[in-house]
Amino acid sequence: MIRDLSWVDPLYLLFALRWTILLTLLALVGGAPIGLLVASLGNTANPSTRLVSRAYIGLVQGIPLLAWLFLFFFGFPIFGIDVPAWLAATCAFSVYAGAFLGEIWRGALMSIPKTQWEASSSIGMSYIAQLRYVIIPQAIRIATPPTVGFVMQLVKNTSLAAVIGFVEVTREGQMTAAATLAPLSVYAMVGAFYFALCYPLTVYSRRLERRLHVAR
């Protein structure tokens, strides 16, 4: 049944945005621990653990996100587990985010000059204390702008969850476009909503970056 585009449609799209945001947050919650693991493994003295970290990053980054989505979506049923689209999407995005966050955070850790370790150990700090008071605070400052930038990318990437049927704003848009036969208007609105979410993150990331370089 075809209907006309009406004033309620933007509202429905707006409400669907909650799921976009939720999926992004779930991806962060799932991806951050993986990222931390990948980052710390990548920073160890042992070349084999470093290789594991690099291999994980290389593997995840070498496969399209759509493929990861489908692999989890069709993979779970194989083991007899039936998962809803949102859970498959969360797993795929967590794996994906874990690799990219791990890369960013590893880079931040590596960019702390060795002299910081030397200076803090020479005043008698233990390894844990060094991490807590000297290294990690600096690493967080360096890592924050690119992390915010990646969160912005995650928001955009959640659009692909529509393909496995998760009803976030893009999927809502597809359904609305099909029902109203006004795809251009609908997708323009969808685009505008993404822009409203992503642009502030972009600006924030840039401001953080500027502040970081001024301070250094």
Add this chain to the structure above:
Amino acid sequence: MSLVELRSVTKRFGNHVVLKNVDLSVEKSEIIAIIGRSGSGKSTMLRCINGLESIESGELLVDGVAVHDPNSNLRALRARVGFVFQSYNLFPHLNVERNITLGPTIVKRVPLLQATELARDALRRVGLEDKIHAYPDQLSGGQQQRVAIARCLAMSPTIMLFDEITSALDPELVGEVLRVLEKMAKDGMTMLLVTHEMNFARRVATRVLFMNQGTIWEQGPAAAFFESPKTEELRNFLGSVLN
């Protein structure tokens, strides 16, 4: 008519006056050494002369061309004015030959074969003919600076400007560059050099300028300039650098 003419030239960077009513006349074949403390305006004056910096007031003429007049053909003038930088500024992605032939082929529309000959000649004058196919990162600082000089020479300039060209060099590489400059001076080139090489200035320059607080504080023929400085500031400056 003088080759370079400055009349009451004033230049400001924001609120800071860098050049105050500077007057200067440079005749053909003069060798002018410009000395002074950092911040005295010497490099700025040189960069104003070929239009790399703008001026707030006054007149600046080079070879009859008003440098800061928007109607003058500054590009054509620049093809006649050679400028050598403290950090050589060779083009790293081009070899020595292409660095030198770039100007003649593109600006003066000289055919490539002829330009290559010009490049060889210029390299011969600076003693680096064998490095014609090398890349800048394969050369020492002194060699790169000599190539930079050759790059200017290939354009057959009427006047050459040198902005502290030995300041960035290791001491043992300075001599080879100064020797090239001496030869150019002997060959009759008009040269303006901002420099810290006092001995060179005393030996080779025809006139020396001491810049202080944005003006030409004192100037004179080289021998008298260094032997009997007239102003106290110049005496202090020479005292501090000639030890």
Add this chain to the structure above:
Amino acid sequence: MTYTFHFRDVFAAQDALLQGLVLTLELTATTILFGFIIGLGVAVASVYGPRWAQRAARAYVELIRNTPLLVQLFIVFFGLPSIGLKLDVLPVATIGLAINLGAYAAEILRAGIQSIPRSQVEAGVTLGLTRSQIFRHIVLVPALKNVFPSLTSQFILLMLATSVASQIAAPELFYAGSIIQSRTYRDFEVYTVIAVVYLVLALLLRGLLALCYRLLFTHR
């Protein structure tokens, strides 16, 4: 629970996969070509252009970079016919992908152009070169060399992103996979094979671009 993996059915469809692969490569190559040209033009406009061109460039880059590729493809897919352009799905996909890549390439190239020290430009100025000559002979090649790693990463991302064009029915590798999947019901196996193919492609592309770097930008 027992499950046997039936990769044989996937390999039986290798012709379809191969066709999809060829199209992915085609799509990648043409998109990189046009995306780079667009990116270079926009970058030059944003550095050297008049105020209005700079603002237009900025708007284009921000619009593309802050919206998802999938939505952009939908807009191009439904938008082109409405301005009278009835094109095949492959050109439509290329246009959408190239517009997307162009924005990212523009940012990268802009950073590259601005990374060239002013002293290099001054050296060109003192020789009497025009702004355009300075750009072509002094700025462009070193700028490309500086940002080549970033461009490489972006091109690889683009190659992987061609999979999104499957959603507007572009018959590239991922679409071929979904066709095979609907025929054989070997969902997981199909996408595993496709994932491996993409991984290999990504490695090959990285190697190819590294080779290009060596050929173009190093001298001995």
